[in-house]
Every structure is written in C-alpha cells, then in structure tokens.
Amino acid sequence: MAGRSGARGRPRSEAVERSIIEGVMRLLEEGVPLADISIERVARTAGVGKATIYRRWPGKEELFVEVMRVMEPADPELPGTSTRDDLVLLLEVLRRRGLANRSSAFLHNVQAQMKSSPKLWAAYHATVVEPRRRLGVEVLRRGQRNGEVRPDIDPMMMYDLFLGPMLLRAVLRPEGDLEEGLAERIVDTLLEGLRPVAP
Incomplete structure (x- = not known):
C-alpha cells in the first residue's frame, strides 16, 4: 500500500x-x-x-x-534458484488460499459477491490474477532458457497444466484434499514430462 x-x-x-x-x-x-x-x-x-x-x-x-x-496470503518472494522451487512456491500460495476460503465463510462470501459484479471481478482479475499468471509464465520461460523444461511447449499452456490440478481441488471440488506436500507432488509429476529430451 x-x-x-x-x-x-x-x-x-x-x-x-x-x-x-x-x-x-x-x-x-x-x-x-x-x-x-x-x-x-x-x-x-x-x-x-x-x-x-x-x-x-x-x-x-x-x-x-x-x-x-x-485479505489474501501475500505473494511469495521467489528464490529464482530453480524452476521447480519457484513453481512449488506459487502453487503453495494457491493451496493456502484455497484452505483459507474453505475455513472462512466470510472470505467465501466476499469472493462470491465479487464474482457477481463483472466490473469488480474484471478489476480483480487485471490487478491480482493476471500479474500472478505472468509471474508463473515467466518462471517457465526462464526454465526454457536454462534448459530445465522443454523449449517446444507454449509456457502459457504449461502454466495452466501446473495450475489446473490445484485449482480443481481448491475451487471446483470443495471436498478435494489440499494436503501438505500437494504443490511439490503436482510440480514434480509434471516436470517429469516437461524436461528436455536428451538427443
């Protein structure tokens, strides 16, 4: 502020x-x-x-x-040491946000009211959601430059692949587990298929 x-x-x-x-x-x-x-x-x-x-x-x-x-968890300071570590931090914030929304009827109610106002939701998306998305995409672009992830896949689509499982549990499946270590498991599973293929 x-x-x-x-x-x-x-x-x-x-x-x-x-x-x-x-x-x-x-x-x-x-x-x-x-x-x-x-x-x-x-x-x-x-x-x-x-x-x-x-x-x-x-x-x-x-x-x-x-x-x-x-009201939301603060955005993390990314260490920049590896694509994996940065992605885990970004997903961990999303996991905690999902837990907070589940445990707080107040937060859940405010989020629902925001979504019912197109102008307010658009402002929230532009100033909060999109900058976080750009940050995640830049982490993957850096990973492509460093040879940590495949260079032939659109980094925006890659980031959606990482976000998808966490968002599914945090937003669409309120009964889905948001257990400790979930961010690490999602990132490690996806990175297995996204590492560059040795010639």
Missing part, C-alpha cells in the same frame, strides 16, 4: 490507509453487501473524509480490490 505515489507531494499515512481498509472489512463482517458499501459509508466507518479515500483509490472497485489483496 505504501508504494503508491502520493498526491502532490503530500505524504501518505499507512495508518490512514489501514483504517480505510479495516473500515471496509468491518462493514463486510457486519454483513453489509459489497453493492451497498459506498465511499461515503467507508469514510464514516474509518473516520476520514471522502477526499482522503479518493486520493488513494479512484473508485470503489479499486478500493475493494485492495481489500481483497490484503
């Missing part, structure tokens, strides 16, 4: 931004639907002026996306 640029040199207060985000979360926890949360209502709850919010986020959708980012 602190990384966003300030308005005309005026320093940003992390405490103010935190209180705004916590204000939205408080309203959601009280059962207020996303559609009924206005900037004015958030400002009252957080004890700030509307202009304070608009200086940080241009609108409601951008603020809600920021709230969702805060």
Whole structure:
C-alpha cells in the first residue's frame, strides 16, 4: 500500500490507509453487501473524509480490490534458484488460499459477491490474477532458457497444466484434499514430462 505515489507531494499515512481498509472489512463482517458499501459509508466507518479515500483509490472497485489483496496470503518472494522451487512456491500460495476460503465463510462470501459484479471481478482479475499468471509464465520461460523444461511447449499452456490440478481441488471440488506436500507432488509429476529430451 505504501508504494503508491502520493498526491502532490503530500505524504501518505499507512495508518490512514489501514483504517480505510479495516473500515471496509468491518462493514463486510457486519454483513453489509459489497453493492451497498459506498465511499461515503467507508469514510464514516474509518473516520476520514471522502477526499482522503479518493486520493488513494479512484473508485470503489479499486478500493475493494485492495481489500481483497490484503485479505489474501501475500505473494511469495521467489528464490529464482530453480524452476521447480519457484513453481512449488506459487502453487503453495494457491493451496493456502484455497484452505483459507474453505475455513472462512466470510472470505467465501466476499469472493462470491465479487464474482457477481463483472466490473469488480474484471478489476480483480487485471490487478491480482493476471500479474500472478505472468509471474508463473515467466518462471517457465526462464526454465526454457536454462534448459530445465522443454523449449517446444507454449509456457502459457504449461502454466495452466501446473495450475489446473490445484485449482480443481481448491475451487471446483470443495471436498478435494489440499494436503501438505500437494504443490511439490503436482510440480514434480509434471516436470517429469516437461524436461528436455536428451538427443
């Protein structure tokens, strides 16, 4: 949050931004639907002026996306030591996110509300989902350059192959196991078939 640029040199207060985000979360926890949360209502709850919010986020959708980012597990710092290790870290974050959504009716409800708003879901996809996808694809491109994975397969399709089993269990099969070590098993199984073939 602190990384966003300030308005005309005026320093940003992390405490103010935190209180705004916590204000939205408080309203959601009280059962207020996303559609009924206005900037004015958030400002009252957080004890700030509307202009304070608009200086940080241009609108409601951008603020809600920021709230969702805060509620999710943080993106990992990839060590870059190997394609395998980086892919395992990326899938492990997805596994933990799936567990969090299962254990929290609140998170599940907010996600469902976001998906029912095309504009909000598109903003979330563009600012949260797509950057993570680009990161995973770049890991595989680096693996192709380093000779760790086959150079003849589209890295975007490869990344979908890695994501597929975890997403299936985390999203489409709520009864599916998300056990410890699942990320490693998925990555190791797929890498067996994606390693370059010796001449």
